[in-house]
Amino acid sequence: MKRLHLERLANPQLLALVAVLLINWLLFPNFFRITWQDGRLFGSVIDVLNRGAPVAILAIGMTAVIATKGVDLSVGAIMAVCGAVAATMVVAGYPTPVAVIAALAVGLACGLWNGFLVAVLDIQPIVATLVLMVAGRGIAQLITEGYIVTFNDPALIFIGTGSFLGFPMAAVIALVLMLLVTLLVRRTAIGLFIQAIGVNRAAASLAGIHSRMLLVLVYALSGFCAAIAGIIVAADIRGADANNSGLWLELDAILAVVIGGTSLLGGKFSIPLAVVGALIIQAMNTGILVSGFPPEFNLIVKAGMIILILMLQSPLVGTVMGFFKRDTRQAAPK
Amino acid sequence: MKRSLRPLAATAVIFLIAYALSVAQFPGMLSTRVLGNFLTDNAFLGIAAVGMTFVIISGGIDLSVGAVIGFTGVLVAVLISWLGFHPLAAFAIALGVAALFGAAMGVTIHYLQVPSFIVTLAGMFLARGGASVITQDSVPINHDFYSAISDLIIRLPGGGRLSFIGLLMVAVFLFGALLAHRTRFGSYVYALGGNPVSASLMGVPVARTTIQIYMLSSTLAALAGIVFSLYTSAGYPLAAVGVELDAISAVVIGGTLLTGGYGFVLGTFVGVMLLGLVQTYIIFDGTLSSWWTKIVIGVLLFLFIVLQRVIFAASAPREEQPEKV
Numbered sequence: 074m075k076r077l078h079l080e081r082l083a084n085p086q087l088l089a090l091v092a093v094l095l096i097n098w099l100l101f102p103n104f105f106r107i108t109w110q111d112g113r114l115f116g117s118v119i120d121v122l123n124r125g126a127p128v129a130i131l132a133i134g135m136t137a138v139i140a141t142k143g144v145d146l147s148v149g150a151i152m153a154v155c156g157a158v159a160a161t162m163v164v165a166g167y168p169t170p171v172a173v174i175a176a177l178a179v180g181l182a183c184g185l186w187n188g189f190l191v192a193v194l195d196i197q198p199i200v201a202t203l204v205l206m207v208a209g210r211g212i213a214q215l216i217t218e219g220y221i222v223t224f225n226d227p228a229l230i231f232i233g234t235g236s237f238l239g240f241p242m243a244a245v246i247a248l249v250l251m252l253l254v255t256l257l258v259r260r261t262a263i264g265l266f267i268q269a270i271g272v273n274r275a276a277a278s279l280a281g282i283h284s285r286m287l288l289v290l291v292y293a294l295s296g297f298c299a300a301i302a303g304i305i306v307a308a309d310i311r312g313a314d315a316n317n318s319g320l321w322l323e324l325d326a327i328l329a330v331v332i333g334g335t336s337l338l339g340g341k342f343s344i345p346l347a348v349v350g351a352l353i354i355q356a357m358n359t360g361i362l363v364s365g366f367p368p369e370f371n372l373i374v375k376a377g378m379i380i381l382i383l384m385l386q387s388p389l390v391g392t393v394m395g396f397f398k399r400d401t402r403q404a405a406p407k
Numbered sequence: 408m409k410r411s412l413r414p415l416a417a418t419a420v421i422f423l424i425a426y427a428l429s430v431a432q433f434p435g436m437l438s439t440r441v442l443g444n445f446l447t448d449n450a451f452l453g454i455a456a457v458g459m460t461f462v463i464i465s466g467g468i469d470l471s472v473g474a475v476i477g478f479t480g481v482l483v484a485v486l487i488s489w490l491g492f493h494p495l496a497a498f499a500i501a502l503g504v505a506a507l508f509g510a511a512m513g514v515t516i517h518y519l520q521v522p523s524f525i526v527t528l529a530g531m532f533l534a535r536g537g538a539s540v541i542t543q544d545s546v547p548i549n550h551d552f553y554s555a556i557s558d559l560i561i562r563l564p565g566g567g568r569l570s571f572i573g574l575l576m577v578a579v580f581l582f583g584a585l586l587a588h589r590t591r592f593g594s595y596v597y598a599l600g601g602n603p604v605s606a607s608l609m610g611v612p613v614a615r616t617t618i619q620i621y622m623l624s625s626t627l628a629a630l631a632g633i634v635f636s637l638y639t640s641a642g643y644p645l646a647a648v649g650v651e652l653d654a655i656s657a658v659v660i661g662g663t664l665l666t667g668g669y670g671f672v673l674g675t676f677v678g679v680m681l682l683g684l685v686q687t688y689i690i691f692d693g694t695l696s697s698w699w700t701k702i703v704i705g706v707l708l709f710l711f712i713v714l715q716r717v718i719f720a721a722s723a724p725r726e727e728q729p730e731k732v
Contacts, residue, residue, distance in 0.1 A: 196712055200665045208705020214698035337522050372536025379529035383521045
């Protein structure tokens with residue numbers, strides 16, 4: 074799969090991102106204007122990076138889960154739980170690092186629980202993660218006792234709204250996480266193992282892969298990513314909102330992963346492209362907002378985009394297109 | 408007892424035990440009034456859950472249910488209150504629109520060969536977005552027909568009331584049970600959920616059945632939306648957010664396997680009643696906060712999933728797992 078670098082840049086996801094940004098620019102001429110103010114960059118594009126970070130972070134974990142032919146519906150609820158943990162601990166007077174580490178640990182524990190259900194009890198991923206999706210928000214409300222816990226801890230707020238070299242902290246965290254996880258799966262054999270499980274779990278196990286262990290780790294990664302996203306979202310609004318933090322973000326994350334070309338049937342995945350997918354979604358959101366359309370159109374545009382992607386990815390269209398351009402790559406075998 | 412009925416029996420027994428425990432604590436819960444309200448308050452959820460049962464038995468999932476309920480409510484309210492349609496005409500239009508919507512999802516799922524999960528996710532965005540584009544506000548419905556239907560109640564001894572929508576839900580469940588177990592369509596649905604490849608080899612019309620399943624689910628969701636609008640006398644674009652999760656929970660608790668091919672419509676009824684019981688108990692208790700509902704439903708889901716695994720592992724010895732290395 075060694076291809077030219079230029080050809081790699083011209084993949085549909087990046088082209089789509091460029092197209093969405095250009096449409097935004099046509100609708101709102103100041104879209105690309107970036108200013109430097111108070112030691113940080115400002116502008117709509119920076120806003121896309123900043124606002125897209127939570128979904129991008131979720132998409133990193135979700136990509137790995139979907140590559141194993143699973144899905145993690147609980148990430149939004151885990152975000153709420155972890156945001157609640159971080160906020161209540163800071164308010165209770167614990168030092169910020171302790172609160173953040175505790176929140177990350179809770180996210181990891183939630184992920185391990187999902188992994189336990191999927192890998193050890195052999196429960197279908199949708200159902201297994203549905204348990205925490207339903208119960209998670211209740212747990213988060215239990216932690217915050219039904220209130221929106223607000224805090225003023227500068228270190229915690231920095232995670233959500235601070236800046237690093239002028240770039241928003243959230244985007245920097247997402248980028249670092251993406252690089253780390255991509256290196257982990259692409260420079261070691263883990264990525265290959267994940268793909269093997271996604272294609273055929275029984276065969277992968279027979280080939281000597283500890284599929285149970287690996288599945289647990291993949292869901293743990295997803296929970297960990299959700300914890301980071303939850304802390305960022307809580308820090309951004311300086312409060313933990315158990316009801317609305319991360320609401321429906323699991324669907325956005327799945328959408329981002331699908332846009333990134335990862336197959337929902339497992340076996341084929343790309344973490345950087347999933348992050349690009351998250352940015353495409355956010356660029357559309359921001360575009361609809363800055364160009365003055367009512368935000369209700371957001372959902373319809375999203376639906377239209379899913380349908381378009383499904384058409385492009387479907388085997389039916391693939392065969393038709395393959396019929397017309399035989400000279401390009403051979404149709405991917407099933 | 409037939410082995411395949413065990414999960415259904417387990418759910419029913421657990422419901423009875425839970426109800427008995429609740430009654431032991433709050434004797435007031437054993438009244439026809441509470442039982443009547445069980446039916447009325449969960450009518451829209453129950454109707455939507457019948458459609459979801461069929462989808463899940465066929466091996467799919469329908470995430471658009473809640474959004475279709477919201478959309479139907481808004482559509483009906485706008486047709487009646489703004490455009491002066493008669494409610495029955497508005498209902499017919501809403502059911503027709505939903506049937507087309509479901510058919511479109513079924514066509515996409517079958518012909519583009521994409522997981523139902525992602526198609527119905529798009530459907531959810533589309534329906535919810537469509538409802539929000541029509542109106543952002545809650546549209547009240549003041550029509551004689553609505554008050555006439557609200558007055559249609561059967562009084563039971565002990566102060567209980569069987570409302571029209573509660574009875575409608577029971578009727579839909581009976582219809583669903585007949586459809587699942589006594590018709591050709593029903594056996595097609597089970598065959599499809601068991602194994603789509605062998606189903607199509609056996610001559611099951613896979614395309615037609617898939618489309619019909621999603622049509623059924625969306626139409627019943629629209630009926631649930633109509634019931635919801637009768638219940639609240641209004642249409643609101645953000646109504647019934649997350650009802651699809653409650654419906655899926657009810658179906659799973661009712662003993663239907665999410666892998667497809669196995670399940671009961673009447674089990675879903677018990678599932679819906681169990682969810683209703685949890686809510687009623689928390690209201691009766693008064694000191695428990697509303698978020699306990701979610702936690703308890705999550706715990707119930709977990710228990711039933713594990714229970715299903717245990718029952719299936721015990722009753723149908725599966726082939727050796729290759730992973731126990």
